[in-house]
Amino acid sequence: MSLLYFFFAILSILAIASAIITITSKNPVRSAFALVVHFFMLAGLYLTLNAQFVAVIQVLVYAGAIMVLVIFVIMLLNLTDEKRLNEKFNFRIILAILFGIAFVAQIAFISFAKNPLNVNLHQNSATIGTAQSIGTALYTNYLVPFEVVGILLVVAIIGAIVLAKRKVN
């Protein structure tokens, strides 16, 4: 019981800290590695919710595929550290901070104003997170969206090739 709170606290604090490092560090490579840590911590949070399949996919797709792509592009572009924001961007920082405070206050209000929600996971939660049940659902009830996602990925591949292609004279 208290062990659950302990793991949740460790995972969520590390997730939030690495998210903050991602958006504040000047060096893009450091942000990318902080984001990898963030993805691993989120995978741990998914495991505390008995969502095994989503946790594995999180590590494989996000930390494995997307972040490798991002780091490739960063290395390819050979970027230097980002300079400070221009003066004219200050109003955006103020807007961002106001927006953030409002959003967090809203969430805290919604979460604590009502009666406490369940502290118990649903009794089926251990079985619905497995690869078997998600695969069954994907190939029966959600077959059409699944096929459409395949088309979407093909279009994304073609679009990426067209965009990144060098013009031939």
Add this chain to the structure above:
Amino acid sequence: MQSVPMEFYLIVSGVIFTIGTIGVLTRRNAIIIFMSIELMLNSVNLTFVAFSAFLGDIAGQIFVFFIMAVAAGEATIGLAIVLALFRKKQTVYVDEANSIKW
């Protein structure tokens, strides 16, 4: 099955979403803006999985699967756009890419 209350997951997710929003609004580097968008997508995924586990409904985790597929497509297209921008303008800072602004 005993667990941490659901509010905690929702609050963590909201905080991460807010951090992502602040990153999009305040950074100039297109790649870091892109990573902030990934943070926002991930916080939404956490909300989906939390509701799915607490309500015993598989639809949330199916949604997470589709969101990840869309995020992968978005990653390829977004990074290709960044590469094309860098090839054209030698920069990845979004405030220097203003040729259709008037």
